[in-house]
Amino acid sequence: MKKIRIGSGAGYGGDRVEPAIEVMEKGNLDYVIFETLAERTIAIAQQEKLNNPDKGYNGLLEYRMEKVLPLAAEKGIKVITNMGAANPLAAIKVIKEMAIEKNIKGLKIAAVIGDDIYDSIDDYMDYDILELEGNLSTIKDNIVSANVYTGAEGIAEALKNGANIVVTGRCSDPALVVGPLVYEFGWDYSNISEIGNAIMVGHLLECGGQITGGYFADPKFKDVPEPWKLGFPIAEISENGDVEISKVDGSGGIINRHTVTEQLLYEIHNPSEYITPDGIADYTNVVLEEVKENVVSVKGGTGKERPATLKASIGYKDGFIAEGEISYGGTTAYSRAELAKEIVEKRLEIIGATFDEIRFDFIGCNSLYKDSISSSMNDFNNVKDVRLRVAARTKTKKEAQAIVNEVETLYTNGPAAGGGATKNIKAIVAVCSIFVPRENIKTTVVYEEV
Amino acid sequence: MKLYEIAHSRTGDKGNISNISLIAYNLDDFATLKEKVTSEKVKEWFKDIVEGEVIRYELPSLGALNFVMHDALGGGVTRTLSLDMHGKSLSSALLEMEI
Known part of the structure; x- marks a missing residue:
């Protein structure tokens, strides 16, 4: 056989x-x-x-x-x-x-x-997006790619x-x-x-x-x-x-x-x-x-x-992710990291920072599973190596910059012995999907020979 | 008993949906998994993380369950604020569940 x-x-x-x-x-x-x-x-x-x-x-x-x-x-x-x-x-x-x-x-x-259907993307503006409310026209100006599986x-x-x-x-x-x-x-x-x-x-x-x-x-x-x-x-x-x-x-x-x-x-x-x-x-x-x-x-x-339909993956620009981190160690590490979080929250209020979503994690305690699962596995107050992570999604780079700076300034303005502060801003290219009729898509094969 | 004593697991992601397999080391333990690890129990366990419904599929010949968790990844790998963007570590959390 x-x-x-x-x-x-x-x-x-x-x-x-x-x-x-x-x-x-x-x-x-x-x-x-x-x-x-x-x-x-x-x-x-x-x-x-x-x-x-x-x-x-x-x-x-x-x-x-x-x-x-x-x-x-x-x-x-x-x-x-x-x-x-x-x-x-x-x-x-x-x-x-x-x-x-x-x-x-x-x-x-x-x-x-x-x-690649990017050149004909205008034909699909009334197609519903699988992952988001509404049709493709809602993200029209931000689309950077469109490829059918x-x-x-x-x-x-x-x-x-x-x-x-x-x-x-x-x-x-x-x-x-x-x-x-x-x-x-x-x-x-x-x-x-x-x-x-x-x-x-x-x-x-x-x-x-x-x-x-x-x-x-x-x-x-x-x-x-x-x-x-x-x-x-x-x-x-x-x-x-x-x-x-x-x-x-x-x-x-x-x-x-x-x-x-x-x-x-x-x-x-x-x-x-x-x-x-x-x-x-x-x-x-x-x-x-x-x-x-x-x-x-x-x-x-x-x-x-x-x-009968094929999934098309649409890439679109979706703002920025701001990420700032700083570490605390020793017996009171978690309480100092908590204070650092409170300071950042108050600072963002004072400077009038704007963002679409924000998240605080204590790496070493709850960064993977949030609180209910994490606290069932671990007493946070016993963790002696804690890293505060602040992550936010913003519309502009400027907004993202303001947020990460408030983490970095914890060095000289925050709780004792904060170390290893980092900040990072990335532009988001997100993907979403639409379903297109199979008959619209024609694959062709091009050859080179040696 | 914790699930990791009788089962292993792997997480996959597609968009904002996470799936977690739960596989008995020994096929004889599949009945226990099926009885104890319901979709309701998994939804409750992941209540801080999973915003949508949890659907369970059964694969008796493989001794496995597959949990499909909707709205589970903070918007999906491209835009989530999670440190673990794909939710790859969620399998280890499921295995910590007490049965």
Whole structure:
């Protein structure tokens, strides 16, 4: 029976590079995928492209390709990645130039485009925003990017036309796996159950080390061997839908029922309806079996027909976040931090500071879970290393500046022995979503060859 | 008994929604999780943090529950004032729950 081996080379934009090289060298792979786009990444990449039309792809593209290109050529491994971010066309030009420089020949490099709908955003002003009250026109002047989550069609088309390297923009994460499987097994979108299963595989691989013992270790409860050399995962998919998750022998990390279950449910809402552009995956009847050490078989992923609409991620400017911090130590640390908070509150009143929202945390006491959970775990008055954090959202940078200054001035005006004051202001690029008709979106594939 | 003695957990985020899985180390303990860790109890536990509803999904073959918590992340990763913008540490808070 035909089997396809797909390895993961990255679980996020800035991920480690050595495990990608390791899995390509030793994983006996047919494909390697690099998933590098978080919800907001593309909005930030669009701004880079605005400043320089040759940029806007993943910042580590050149660094990764330096090692990946020669290996892909040598071993005949096809590379599928969304490192194109806001600019897949520029990304494939860079890859082509790198290949020429390295004297690599016979590569077809594809860019899948069509996810960027910023130029036609005016057509969608009366579309309701999923996360906010009202329609898109309410944030019209602040929009900086608009990208649709596309499916696997463009990737499968590129592979059919002989591409060795496929670079996309905002395609859905699991599409990086669905594309090669649709192509290899000759499926179309009437293979609903097979595609549901393929989406599940994509979901298991898309976060790289998160299925091989990353984001998992909890000493004595969940021990992970050698996490400093965590291996990235490999999925071997059989034509009948059987899947085995493994990693390269000798790499660090662990794969068992627990790591796979945690990743299967990661960022999932209703497990019978994981909605992606290629289909709606159903994990309800998934069964896991530990076949041998660090190999887990995953069976039973199915699906439902793909949705009529596609989600578009809209990036928009949303003011500023001001953040100021200062630390107190010793037996009375918490009471001095509390006094510092009171001083800041009074100062903001006196200077007439304005903001949309403000939050005070005592790091070491309640910064992660606020008061009710935190106080059940910990008596704050016994904590002897407390850091006050003041965070506020403002409309303007000037307002943000006034707030962080009131934290910094605690140095000479506040409680005794406050140390390590920091202040930070960042411009917010937020994202929200609209749903657009599938028929409005047409992906096309552009090729470069060496 | 605290939940961390029999279960492990991972948090994920999408927009302003947080989901927390709760997975029995031993499949035999799934029945206990199902009985003791209701969506009402989780909503009450996270009352300072979660403003919306909490929906529970059951995956018996995996020995797992999945809690989907709405309006849970102070506006979501891009605009929240939380130090832990994604709410990644919320799984550890759930495991501190007494049952």
